[in-house]
Amino acid sequence: MKRLTLLGSTGSIGASTLDVVARHPDRFSIFALTAHSNHEKLAEQCLAFRPEWAVVGSAEGAAQLEARLRAAGSPTRVGYGPQALVAVASDAGADTVVAAIVGAAGLAPTLAAARAGKTILLANKEALVMSGALFLDAVREHGATLLPLDSEHNAIYQCLPPHAAGSVPHGGVEKIILTASGGPFRTRDPKTLGDITPEQAVKHPNWSMGRKISVDSATMMNKGLEVIEAHWLFGLPADRIDVLIHPQSVIHSMVAYKDGSVLAQLGNPDMRTPIAHALAYPDRVDAGVRPLDLAAIATLTFEKPDEARFPCLKLAFDALRAGGTASAALNAANEIAVEAFLAGRARYTSIAETVARVVDTIGHRAARTLDDVLEIDREARALASSLLGAGAGAGI
Numbered sequence: 001m002k003r004l005t006l007l008g009s010t011g012s013i014g015a016s017t018l019d020v021v022a023r024h025p026d027r028f029s030i031f032a033l034t035a036h037s038n039h040e041k042l043a044e045q046c047l048a049f050r051p052e053w054a055v056v057g058s059a060e061g062a063a064q065l066e067a068r069l070r071a072a073g074s075p076t077r078v079g080y081g082p083q084a085l086v087a088v089a090s091d092a093g094a095d096t097v098v099a100a101i102v103g104a105a106g107l108a109p110t111l112a113a114a115r116a117g118k119t120i121l122l123a124n125k126e127a128l129v130m131s132g133a134l135f136l137d138a139v140r141e142h143g144a145t146l147l148p149l150d151s152e153h154n155a156i157y158q159c160l161p162p163h164a165a166g167s168v169p170h171g172g173v174e175k176i177i178l179t180a181s182g183g184p185f186r187t188r189d190p191k192t193l194g195d196i197t198p199e200q201a202v203k204h205p206n207w208s209m210g211r212k213i214s215v216d217s218a219t220m221m222n223k224g225l226e227v228i229e230a231h232w233l234f235g236l237p238a239d240r241i242d243v244l245i246h247p248q249s250v251i252h253s254m255v256a257y258k259d260g261s262v263l264a265q266l267g268n269p270d271m272r273t274p275i276a277h278a279l280a281y282p283d284r285v286d287a288g289v290r291p292l293d294l295a296a297i298a299t300l301t302f303e304k305p306d307e308a309r310f311p312c313l314k315l316a317f318d319a320l321r322a323g324g325t326a327s328a329a330l331n332a333a334n335e336i337a338v339e340a341f342l343a344g345r346a347r348y349t350s351i352a353e354t355v356a357r358v359v360d361t362i363g364h365r366a367a368r369t370l371d372d373v374l375e376i377d378r379e380a381r382a383l384a385s386s387l388l389g390a391g392a393g394a395g396i
């Protein structure tokens, strides 16, 4: 029986994880569930899965959750705030931590899980983008295990021989190829990108996801963050990571070997597949996903990404090559710009413009400690906010 802490249980990945867990009560049980502000949904999840702990973002939220749970006779204990997240991520009551908080807020609890030697099922790519070196050092030093949930990285993991996190997986690997759907604006006239509304940007053609990552998919910043994530997970340099647009989202990524073989993982675009793979690893379990019908799909197509249409992809490759604080600055500026765009305070095209200016201005320092990373995160948020004409961005 695996005991899970699910960080970000009320989100899209959280809900898919609980769907798989509910199919296998003999294999998985829940130690802790966490949300930020959606204590209503968290209460329903607590009543269904009976965790020992539930954590929310604020004292008021915790009081409301507590009242609801006590009224229903639930024994689940309630905590709140960043320290409670760290506590449930490192508690001995769970052996496996699903890291599915969105954005930089997921870094501290995910790092705590690494330091506690947990098996980490990682969806929160921002943790690796901000501080890949520090994070992998913690994983190695404390004997933690890292299994990727992100569909592309999970696909690559499945196409590689077994290896430790962050190690060069196999002498025979030539490159890894991350596939991308190209998002909702793949064929849109680039001259009209400035007119895009948040409602248009969050409508992904193939995947159903949270709002932030949906915008990142539209700009292809998501693929850029995934390139950086792949670099840390699989230990390959930027020039051995390719991105290929594949609009059907059936091939979730590939590994090209030196002998000319290319291995791919295929499936319907449903996050329950990579989640079930990582949850049950090394076994395989039913994920409730309909079987792939290749005859009905009939055609799989591929194209190179257009840099003019997707400037965020190049910004991310540049940040990875630059090293130091560039990736953390890129990630923080992107979070602020996406937040401003979703709130109607910034145009779609200002996301890439803001990220480029922030990385140019403050992305060139060395990042040796977590404090260096957190400092650059704060500065990048403040600079991005001022460039966008908004107030100070939310820190972590």
Ligand code: NDP
Pocket (backbone or CB within 6 Å): 007, 008, 009, 010, 011, 012, 013, 014, 034, 035, 036, 037, 038, 039, 057, 099, 100, 101, 102, 103, 105, 123, 124, 125, 126, 149, 150, 151, 207, 208, 209, 210, 211, 212, 213, 271
């Ligand atoms: P959602 O926005 O759907 O969910 C985010 C979760 O994080 C919610 O539980 C939310 O709580 C919680 N949360 C938000 N802000 C904070 C905070 N400041 N402190 C603590 N908890 C917080 O996101 P997704 O599920 O789409 O994505 C989660 C992560 O997984 C992201 O890093 C994303 O890049 C990655 N990912 C997602 C994929 C997908 O298909 N969705 C695919 C691959 C990776 P509340 O509900 O209360 O706001």
Ligand code: MG
Pocket (backbone or CB within 6 Å): 150, 151, 152, 226
């Ligand atoms: Mg992905």
